[in-house]
Amino acid sequence: MKPSVWVRMDTWVRHLVPVGVTLVLLLLTAIPTRIPGLSGIIPMLPLMGVYYWAIYRPDLLPAWSAFLIGLLYDIIGGTPLGVNALVLLSVQGIAAGQRRFFLGKSFMVAWWAFGLLAAAAAGATWLLVTILYGQALDASPVIFDYLLTMGLFPLLTWTLARTQMAFLKEV
Amino acid sequence: MKQSGAVGRLATLRLLAQRFAFVSLVVAAVALMILGKADIVLIERTRTAVADAIAPMLDAMSRPAATIAEISESIRELANLRAENARLKQENLRLQHWQTVARRLDAENSVLHDHLNVVPDPDPAFITARVIGDLGSAFGHSMLLNAGSHDGVRKGQAVLSGEALIGYIAEVGDRSSRLLLLTDINAKIPVLVENSRTRAILSGDNKARPKLNYVAGNPSISVGDRVITAASGAAFPPGLPIGVIASTAEGAIRVEPFVRRHELEFVAVVDFGLGGILPFEKPAMPERRRRASDSGAGN
Numbered sequence: 001m002k003p004s005v006w007v008r009m010d011t012w013v014r015h016l017v018p019v020g021v022t023l024v025l026l027l028l029t030a031i032p033t034r035i036p037g038l039s040g041i042i043p044m045l046p047l048m049g050v051y052y053w054a055i056y057r058p059d060l061l062p063a064w065s066a067f068l069i070g071l072l073y074d075i076i077g078g079t080p081l082g083v084n085a086l087v088l089l090s091v092q093g094i095a096a097g098q099r100r101f102f103l104g105k106s107f108m109v110a111w112w113a114f115g116l117l118a119a120a121a122a123g124a125t126w127l128l129v130t131i132l133y134g135q136a137l138d139a140s141p142v143i144f145d146y147l148l149t150m151g152l153f154p155l156l157t158w159t160l161a162r163t164q165m166a167f168l169k170e171v
Numbered sequence: 172m173k174q175s176g177a178v179g180r181l182a183t184l185r186l187l188a189q190r191f192a193f194v195s196l197v198v199a200a201v202a203l204m205i206l207g208k209a210d211i212v213l214i215e216r217t218r219t220a221v222a223d224a225i226a227p228m229l230d231a232m233s234r235p236a237a238t239i240a241e242i243s244e245s246i247r248e249l250a251n252l253r254a255e256n257a258r259l260k261q262e263n264l265r266l267q268h269w270q271t272v273a274r275r276l277d278a279e280n281s282v283l284h285d286h287l288n289v290v291p292d293p294d295p296a297f298i299t300a301r302v303i304g305d306l307g308s309a310f311g312h313s314m315l316l317n318a319g320s321h322d323g324v325r326k327g328q329a330v331l332s333g334e335a336l337i338g339y340i341a342e343v344g345d346r347s348s349r350l351l352l353l354t355d356i357n358a359k360i361p362v363l364v365e366n367s368r369t370r371a372i373l374s375g376d377n378k379a380r381p382k383l384n385y386v387a388g389n390p391s392i393s394v395g396d397r398v399i400t401a402a403s404g405a406a407f408p409p410g411l412p413i414g415v416i417a418s419t420a421e422g423a424i425r426v427e428p429f430v431r432r433h434e435l436e437f438v439a440v441v442d443f444g445l446g447g448i449l450p451f452e453k454p455a456m457p458e459r460r461r462r463a464s465d466s467g468a469g470n
Contacts, residue, residue, distance in 0.1 A: 029306060033240065063189075063193045063196055064192065067196045067199070077306035077308045077310070078313040078349060081218065082204035083204065086200035093193055133357075135356070137377055
């Protein structure tokens, strides 16, 4: 028997949750915080979203949506178009490709792997922007971004896991 | 057996298709980077259109954040009320002296203007816009404003916070625009060191203190000198304050701008009736070439 229209619509909406949550994370990073000393340093929240969903629900955040989220990231952030698109796409590809390694592993393993991947992503972004601008950028804010991102990872993973349990347990 | 073979083939095909899609997305990203480097108008239009579309969302989200920031700010202010009061009293004394000087100079100036028949500077029109997006990223210092070409914002217009220049408009959409801060790596502003009238270009490099490049002549620049906009290039009206010289060590002269980035909530986009800095504008194509390229695009 085919499921009713309402059930199908419900599933469809639930399936939009990963992309929606990652977009909200992106918009959150763009809010002017007005905290002295913190302007200029922001955690890479969209990267965490893409990483999490690529491991646990790669079917709901496929490569092309990572690409589009990256494009939006570039547009809001004013980075050269395509930089974050390429970085998030690669993160999605690597995380989704290695997801068998993560499933069933402890949280520390996920944190450690994210540390490696986020460092590579931050380095790649820095390198791409440096090449496109033709001059070396100051690397210290990138390092602070990275450290802040690593510190926020447990909190964000917990939030994302709760979201997944709430919306995507059965579908 | 036959059926499972078909299923296997299908799975391989699907995997191949996925790989192909991934590779083409990578190629697309690289192509976008190269196209963006070539300053294609279409790319800029797309950027502004998307920024326009998300501007209302960012606008709504930035309001509660502003309220929270205000509350935390007022708590901080309460904490050092006494010290602040003493500082302000001292400053007030100093400013009252300056006011007397300024009044006298103003009177003298207007008399001299009358004598010399000076053409007055045009009165500026301004638009107050709200900062709705600040990605504060390590890769560029820009902000999204909630005013666009509908509100009269044009590319290249100066943006002030209080009296100080903080940057200029780099991209304009219908309802949103992008403010390029003068610390951004792409910002270049003609300036003047006030005391010695030395001309230079203030160029940002994504650090808190931008550099002074192309310093003209044999300057005697010392720490604490004020830096103001220069009239050269007809970009901005002369005399807008920018900052003070912070260090002159080893050839790299750095300027401490007056703008405090985390305090920007409302900014003034000012139209002085001048051209402004037009970072991405290109000269119009000759008539014949344009026609040729139009027909080329049609094909």
